[in-house]
Amino acid sequence: MAAPSTTANRTILATAGLILLLGGTWLATARAALAERLPAGWPVPPPPHAALLDREALADLRTHGWWTPAVTAAAVLATVLLVGGLMSRLHVRRPSRLPLAAAGGFLSRSALEEALTERAASIDGIGRCRTRIRTRTRIRTRRQRLHLDLRVWLDPDTTPDNVIEPLTALAAEAEAATAPYEIATRLRMSHLTHRMPHVR
Numbered sequence: 001m002a003a004p005s006t007t008a009n010r011t012i013l014a015t016a017g018l019i020l021l022l023g024g025t026w027l028a029t030a031r032a033a034l035a036e037r038l039p040a041g042w043p044v045p046p047p048p049h050a051a052l053l054d055r056e057a058l059a060d061l062r063t064h065g066w067w068t069p070a071v072t073a074a075a076v077l078a079t080v081l082l083v084g085g086l087m088s089r090l091h092v093r094r095p096s097r098l099p100l101a102a103a104g105g106f107l108s109r110s111a112l113e114e115a116l117t118e119r120a121a122s123i124d125g126i127g128r129c130r131t132r133i134r135t136r137t138r139i140r141t142r143r144q145r146l147h148l149d150l151r152v153w154l155d156p157d158t159t160p161d162n163v164i165e166p167l168t169a170l171a172a173e174a175e176a177a178t179a180p181y182e183i184a185t186r187l188r189m190s191h192l193t194h195r196m197p198h199v200r
Helices: 004-029 055-062 067-089 109-121 161-177
Strands: 097-099 106-108 126-137 144-154 182-191
Touching: 055 067, 097 109, 106 109, 109 126, 109 144, 109 161, 144 161, 161 182
Parallel strands: 144 182
Antiparallel strands: 097 106, 126 144
């Protein structure tokens, strides 16, 4: 499932692309040769090297009562969207403690990441491990979900099948320890390369 920010970005890009496509199609097809075939009331673009909105047309628009409120509302909306997009991209410091089901119970996020890293690194066949935990609230159920990112490097002679089961058990233990949170685990694996000795 795509993140909300990714969905919003794709929606904005698709809308902007559609507007540009329609505008380009209009400019490309509504020239003099085709202008006579267009339906009545269809806007005809200005001739080449002419402004899309000259001073006379702009003065005519300003005589309408809706022009100023429409321009102001569009500018405010664009500003709010741009500021909102910028604020969503700023790095927000993650809370250091996770509230648990027990009254007054908290769990340190960094301690949990460190413990999971040590447990994963102790599994036979895993040479290195890096763990990251992110928090996200499910809008429909308002239940928080922890996203566990496990990045493991396997020893050269280890296959992924050898570590999948222990890592799955580790994720299940983490979910039991962090109730009432749900844990969604993303696992990335790669192999450590053999280091060839260098002779000088």
